[in-house]
Amino acid sequence: EVQLVESGGGLVKPGGSLRLSCAASGFTFSSYSMNWVRQAPGKGLEWVSSISSSSSYIYYADSVKGRFTISRDNAKNSLYLQMNSLRAEDTAVYYCARLTGSGSDAFDIWGQGTMVTVSS
Amino acid sequence: EIVLTQSPGTLSLSPGERATLSCRASQSVSSSYLAWYQQKPGQAPRLLIYGASSRATGIPDRFSGSGSGTDFTLTISRLEPEDFAVYYCQQYGSSPMVTFGPGTKVDIK
Numbered sequence: 001e002v003q004l005v006e007s008g009g010g011l012v013k014p015g016g017s018l019r020l021s022c023a024a025s026g027f028t029f030s031s032y033s034m035n036w037v038r039q040a041p042g043k044g045l046e047w048v049s050s051i052s053s054s055s056s057y058i059y060y061a062d063s064v065k066g067r068f069t070i071s072r073d074n075a076k077n078s079l080y081l082q083m084n085s086l087r088a089e090d091t092a093v094y095y096c097a098r099l100t101g102s103g104s105d106a107f108d109i110w111g112q113g114t115m116v117t118v119s120s
Numbered sequence: 121e122i123v124l125t126q127s128p129g130t131l132s133l134s135p136g137e138r139a140t141l142s143c144r145a146s147q148s149v150s151s152s153y154l155a156w157y158q159q160k161p162g163q164a165p166r167l168l169i170y171g172a173s174s175r176a177t178g179i180p181d182r183f184s185g186s187g188s189g190t191d192f193t194l195t196i197s198r199l200e201p202e203d204f205a206v207y208y209c210q211q212y213g214s215s216p217m218v219t220f221g222p223g224t225k226v227d228i229k
Contacts, residue, residue: 035218037165045157045165045208047218059217095164104171105212106155110164 002026002109004096009114016086016118022079022096022111030054030074033099035107036081038092038116046092049081050099064090086118122147124209124221132229139196141224143209148189153212156185156194159223160205168207169194196226204228 008020022034036048049070050059058070069082079096093115097107123146133139143154151172157165167176169185172192182197196203209221 037218037220044223045159045210045220047220050217099212100170102170104152104174106153106167106170106176106210107157107165108167108170108176110166112164 004098004109004111006094006096006111006114009094009116011117011119012086013120014087014118017082017084018086018116020081020083020094020114024077024079029077032101034072034079035097035099036070037095037097037107039095040092088118090116091118092116122149122211122219124211124219126209126221126224128224130225130227132227133199134229135199135201137199139199139226141194141207143192143221145190145211149211150213151188154192155210155212157208157210158205159208165208
């Protein structure tokens with residue numbers, strides 16, 4: 001079964017750090033670009049970051065640039081998001097999502113999400 | 121920067137009715153990179169349509185997508201009880217790399 005499972009969320013104080021992980025299974029992880037998308041409570045979806053299959057191309061939303069770092073370990077079938085200098089507005093459910101890469105790109109597989117709460 | 125606008129914000133319909141959801145982009149979007157997602161409370165989004173008009177695997181044929189340039193439409197031909205949810209359009213590849221619309225909530229009238 002094709003699956004993505006996020007972990008690492010929790011409660012952190014403003015200015016703190018957190019590292020999210022996304023474990024992939026059921027597909028050749030190293031062949032796909034991967035993404036992080038977040039959703040603040042009661043709000044819409046916001047793209048956070050993308051990383052290509054070999055980590056050659058990395059992109060960030062302006063809202064997290066300079067604070068968050070996306071990475072992957074293809075040997076471990078895992079995607080990561082290192083979040084530093086966290087702010088209250090970073091509070092959200094964080095989803096990892098696979099990019100189809102079929103030429104008509106979309107996010108075809110999503111994890112169940114992990115909640116990050118930034119509060120003192 | 122491409123901004124996606126969805127209308128209406130909320131659509132109140134009855135089961136069996138037709139739903140027409142609009143997504144408008146501030147600049148032209150390649151049809152190859154326009155997608156639609158469905159999200160139910162407490163669940164992750166689910167891909168419905170990619171490439172503006174292609175149904176994702178397992179998506180019923182009552183869902184269809186159309187449009188080009190700056191105007192795109194998601195149509196649900198006959199609403200089933202499980203279709204009441206929030207729907208998001210998304211563009212991929214233009215700065216910023218990915219943009220989602222604010223969503224349209226389809227609720228039961």
